[in-house]
Amino acid sequence: MRTAYSVETVRAAERELMARLPEGALMQRAAAGLAAACADVLGRVYGSRVVLLVGSGDNGGDALYAGARLARRGAGVSAVLLAPERAHGGGLAALRRAGGRVVGADGGGAEAVVGRADLVVDGIVGIGGTGGLRPNAVPLADAVERSRAVVVAVDLPSGVDADTGEVRGRALRADLTVTFGTHKPGLLVDPAREYAGSVRLVDIGLELPASAELEALQHADVARMLPVPAAESDKYRRGVVGIAAGSARYPGAAVLAVAGALRGGAGAVRYVGPAGQAVIARFPETLVSDGGPKHAGRVQSWVVGPGAGDDAATVAEVLAAEVPVLIDADGLRLAEASAVRARRAPTVMTPHAGEAAALLGVEREEVEGGRLAAVRELAGRYGATVLLKGSTTLIASAGGAAVRVNPTGTSWLATAGSGDVLSGLAGSLLAAGLPAVDAASAAAYLHGLAGRFAADGAPAGAHDVAEEIAGAWRSVVRA
Numbered sequence: 001m002r003t004a005y006s007v008e009t010v011r012a013a014e015r016e017l018m019a020r021l022p023e024g025a026l027m028q029r030a031a032a033g034l035a036a037a038c039a040d041v042l043g044r045v046y047g048s049r050v051v052l053l054v055g056s057g058d059n060g061g062d063a064l065y066a067g068a069r070l071a072r073r074g075a076g077v078s079a080v081l082l083a084p085e086r087a088h089g090g091g092l093a094a095l096r097r098a099g100g101r102v103v104g105a106d107g108g109g110a111e112a113v114v115g116r117a118d119l120v121v122d123g124i125v126g127i128g129g130t131g132g133l134r135p136n137a138v139p140l141a142d143a144v145e146r147s148r149a150v151v152v153a154v155d156l157p158s159g160v161d162a163d164t165g166e167v168r169g170r171a172l173r174a175d176l177t178v179t180f181g182t183h184k185p186g187l188l189v190d191p192a193r194e195y196a197g198s199v200r201l202v203d204i205g206l207e208l209p210a211s212a213e214l215e216a217l218q219h220a221d222v223a224r225m226l227p228v229p230a231a232e233s234d235k236y237r238r239g240v241v242g243i244a245a246g247s248a249r250y251p252g253a254a255v256l257a258v259a260g261a262l263r264g265g266a267g268a269v270r271y272v273g274p275a276g277q278a279v280i281a282r283f284p285e286t287l288v289s290d291g292g293p294k295h296a297g298r299v300q301s302w303v304v305g306p307g308a309g310d311d312a313a314t315v316a317e318v319l320a321a322e323v324p325v326l327i328d329a330d331g332l333r334l335a336e337a338s339a340v341r342a343r344r345a346p347t348v349m350t351p352h353a354g355e356a357a358a359l360l361g362v363e364r365e366e367v368e369g370g371r372l373a374a375v376r377e378l379a380g381r382y383g384a385t386v387l388l389k390g391s392t393t394l395i396a397s398a399g400g401a402a403v404r405v406n407p408t409g410t411s412w413l414a415t416a417g418s419g420d421v422l423s424g425l426a427g428s429l430l431a432a433g434l435p436a437v438d439a440a441s442a443a444a445y446l447h448g449l450a451g452r453f454a455a456d457g458a459p460a461g462a463h464d465v466a467e468e469i470a471g472a473w474r475s476v477v478r479a
């Protein structure tokens with residue numbers, strides 16, 4: 001499991017550690033890790049041209065000390081000071097001793113230096129930052145974007161919000177972010193994540209509490225969660241998932257949800273709804289029934305909503321069931337909030353940003369800009385586990401525990417019907433007995449991998465994604 005901690009927690013851990021270490025030791029650890037990463041990026045340090053963008057705080061200090069290390073190895077290092085009178089004194093002295101030079105930020109000279117750089121180190125602002133880049137940094141950011149330099153961000157790309165992943169205004173885009181002690185939420189959540197490039201974590205010895213702000217599963221975590229039939233299992237013990245989806249208008253949604261469910265480890269899939277013919281034609285193993293959910297026979301979980309049109313009665317009937325329920329797509333619009341809140345068995349809701357915005361009564365852009373806040377708010381309001389889909393898929397539980405962030409997604413998944421596959425897959429894992437947050441996050445994980453396998457660099461349809469779930473599952477459990 002990878003974890004991310006809030007700025008407040010990082011600061012507390014830093015204080016505790018600094019009290020036990022000689023002054024400046026922590027910054028030296030950070031600078032050493034940063035310089036090593038820069039050297040890796042450069043390949044050859046000697047003779048390379050490095051430009052440091054240095055802000056007023058310790059983030060700039062890290063950049064200056066790392067720059068000094070690179071200068072000692074023969075790099076030509078120039079520091080652009082955005083707030084010359086407040087630049088880190090010790091770092092500046094170290095850089096000068098190592099032969100580095102200082103360039104003023106104003107007057108165009110700095111932009112010219114950036115234009116010639118092989119490597120730009122972004123030490124403008126780190127966890128002490130608020131809002132986007134200040135106006136005097138914007139021309140430099142423009143120059144960086146025009147240049148061919150590789151950009152390494154110190155701790156965070158400057159201008160992004162460390163705790164939320166929001167980007168309010170301008171921020172610097174990095175190819176690599178070297179972060180210290182722990183990931184920060186902004187490095188894992190879009191839109192900020194996209195500015196970070198790849199992320200390298202440098203251990204500086206911080207001791208962090210057990211409960212994190214964000215968690216990202218890895219193969220081993222998912223492998224532990226996935227159900228494996230025991231020798232004595234039968235289809236009922238493996239779990240039966242009910243799918244109430246599709247309509248005359250959208251029969252395909254039912255087929256795709258069933259496809260996801262069949263690959264998700266349940267022993268059987270029951271289908272209720274008007275798309276039975278289409279479902280059975282494609283998946284003869286499905287148990288199709290004509291009545292409503294109440295007459296479908298026993299299930300251990302329900303998936304309701306994909307392509308469901310306006311069938312509010314079915315949604316209400318499913319919500320009244322005392323088994324875990326996953327609500328997706330039209331189901332989200334049709335579900336009575338009070339009926340969701342009144343449920344005692346787990347509920348999982350899987351909105352995309354547009355559906356989340358409608359549920360929250362805000363604009364879609366607000367959800368996309370502030371995903372963490374949106375997913376937490378929805379989970380709290382509905383007393384449900386909420387999986388917010390999109391460029392960063394987040395899973396929050398009502399209790400306010402760490403939010404899970406799915407690391408496997410790919411934008412190739414942005415194709416009609418892939419959400420239906422996800423809902424079936426997650427519903428199947430619920431039927432197999434996984435806790436709601438594990439079912440949702442393991443499903444997102446497999447779905448993301450399946451999307452990558454299906455696409456493999458070229459467009460793929462939702463049903464290709466469903467086909468690849470088995471391959472994703474195997475790759476997870478065999479890793």
Ligand SMILES: NC(=O)C1=CN([C@@H]2O[C@H](COP(=O)(O)OP(=O)(O)OC[C@H]3O[C@@H](n4cnc5c(N)ncnc54)[C@H](O)[C@@H]3O)[C@@H](O)[C@H]2O)[C@@H](O)CC1
Pocket residue numbers: 014018026027028030031055056057058059060062124125126127128129130131132133134154155156159180204
């Ligand atoms: N505290 C520690 O022990 C360690 C801190 N480290 C570094 O120190 C950083 C935090 O240092 P600071 O607390 O000094 O904070 P920062 O260096 O992140 O920035 C603080 C300063 O930036 C200014 N500022 C705020 N928002 C800005 C914006 N949007 N644009 C431009 N300037 C802005 C503020 O006026 C403030 O003076 C970390 O991100 C990390 O790089 C590392 O050296 C590891 C150890």
Ligand SMILES: Nc1ncnc2c1ncn2[C@@H]1O[C@H](COP(=O)(O)OP(=O)(O)O)[C@@H](O)[C@H]1O
Pocket residue numbers: 329352388389390391392393409410411412413414415416417418419420421422447
């Ligand atoms: N830019 C993106 N990057 C990664 N995953 C994405 C992106 N856009 C969409 N997805 C994923 O694709 C799936 C689309 O689901 P959804 O929006 O419900 O579409 P549909 O209703 O057509 O099935 C979700 O799993 C979502 O997380």
Ligand SMILES: [K+]
Pocket residue numbers: 059122123124125126153154155156157158
């Ligand atoms: K930075």
